[in-house]
Amino acid sequence: MANSIPEIPIPTTQTAALIENPGPDATVVVRDNLPVATPGPNEVLVKLEYSGVCGSEIRALNAWGVYNPIVGHEGVGTVVQAGKNKTATALLGQRVGIKWLYSACDETGSEGEVATASSSACSACRRGFANNCARQLNTGKQVPGTLQQYAVADARFVTTNIPSTLPSEIAAPLLCAGLTMMGAQAKVDAHVGSLPKNEDTWVVISGAGGGLGHLGVQLASSQKAGRYKVIAIDHGEAKRQQSLDAGAHFFIDYGQSDDEIEKKVKDLTGGEGAHAVIVVSGAQAAFRTAPRLVRNMGVLVTVGLPVADFMLPVSAALCSARSLTVTGVSVGTEEQMSELLQLAAAGKVTPAVEVRTLHEVHDVIEQLRTDSVTGRIVVKIPE
Template sequence: MTSPFRNQGQAKSCSNWNAQVYGISSHSLRAVLGWGAYNPIIGHEGVGTVAKLGQNVSNTSIGQRVGLKWLYNACTECNTCKCGFKHYCPNQQNTSRHVPGTLQQYALADANFITPIPNGLSSEIAAPLLCAGLTMSGALSHLETSLAPGDWVVISGSGGGLGHVGVQMAARLNKYRVIAIDSGEEKKEISLSSGAEVFIDFKTENVAKRVAEITGEGAHATIVVPGTKEAFEMAPAVVRNLGIIVNVGLPRNDIEIPISATICAARGSSVGTEEQMAELLQYALQGVITPAIEVFEFSEVPRLIQALIDDGIKGRAVVTIPYDT
């Protein structure tokens, strides 16, 4: 079952519907740089209005505002899906990877995998949460059974599109004490304003030493957002014994990082569940979680991609896509 949408917003990339807002992210960067197999039309999250319904579609209506996400659809038949983990389905299809992305005026979506956008929440704010927010929600869910409020969590890449939203969620929702890792005054400002207790500049400071000084014996967990070899290699040095490492960043396919199993318990995280998505949008509607965004015209996309390559984007860039009324 598919439905065309009018695209109104996106945070990292785009899908297939009638468009207005889109976001720039690491998947967009991987696609442009040829780090993986992606559809020529990039963009894997966006907000739009339903323009037309496919056959047998009954869970949405014309004109409804909805979001498209990285998870385009899942098989719903495998054991993973039946256990409630459709976002880990081995047979899943992804927006901008297996099907055209959202950086276009119209996109096709599987009606069973769209997300209603709450009234009162702007498309520009909702768009980044469909990927950046949901990704960090999924990452933080790996800590829920092991950590308690007041525990230390290191978030690397804290000033970027995913990182600063993750800092907000970790500090405001989970009540963790967050140590933010990034570089530069702008990234420091957004990290601290998002709720980080401490900021460490990895270019000018010894990160492992500073974390040990602050926490006593290392953080209880770290979430690795950047897709760099250096970020992954740093992770074991900032957590205590039995600390948790959650890997989020997507490096080049040829990067391999040996990590001793005796140093840490490593877990990976790609994205969150639909229930987490709905909950996150409600937090955004309440103003508890608010991605830092800057809105750009569609013509600015090439410059924004270069800014991604140069690590020159603070928070999340959101692109508006013109459409014919």
């Protein structure tokens, strides 16, 4: 039997946004007669307040993979029912965050107790990277996502330490967009290491004005939470302004030739190119341009998710001759999540959020598909 908070009655049906006909004719419909699920022993039922809408949901709409009809993986809400196990019941009544990582094979993951990861866990989990678990389940993919009133979540993997000063609509984009950029930033930091003083370290962020990008700029920029000079690449006045507000030192509009973009980056970086290029955008052109913007011994960090059969256009000879590193990132660890929440509570990282309704999800995903969302759109879940 699941435990619930006595004063909050849990309905048997609920409202959710569903993707129908994934592919070219996909639509998102709102239905109000869907069953409310019951949490299993290690699970909780979360009454959601807000859910961010991630650019990666385009994949579900386009049928670039098999997804649950209910997507969304940036949910904030309150635990109203819990399974019988202690980790679940301990969360009753608490505000929690639901992320892309629904569960991993290392069941100690949620507490950050990496040292005690069971020996049967996969090697990524044993190293403390449950976000790279080989046997992970994902919210909105194998299990229903957060664009619904009541979502079941695994109590061992929800985020439990959202500072009380952070409103839920501000916390939501941190759960995927922010966390992913923490993961990307960690890769850049590890690669760049320490550099001689008085030498600028340059990071190009491609797709800088979007949901992930603007948080990535804030995390990287020496004018905000980071230590780098940031060159933001995106398109249009709104994204230029968003990138500069986020702390970018320079902005380059991608509405010009690769030659021109390369020349601008080289001019800004003493002729060598940036130390790191983070490709946040899922646009194929962004991946094509990236290798031309990085200096010798530099790192390319891929974050964006283009269609599955698109290959990274970087020649093996170029990688060898210029000693390039190419690495990818998929969200981040719970430790990075905690660090990010502290940065947000301290005002060093602030998501730019626009709140919309559940009925607008179709339009929101269309806007994401045409790359016309500046900052993050967050949906208010009906009460």
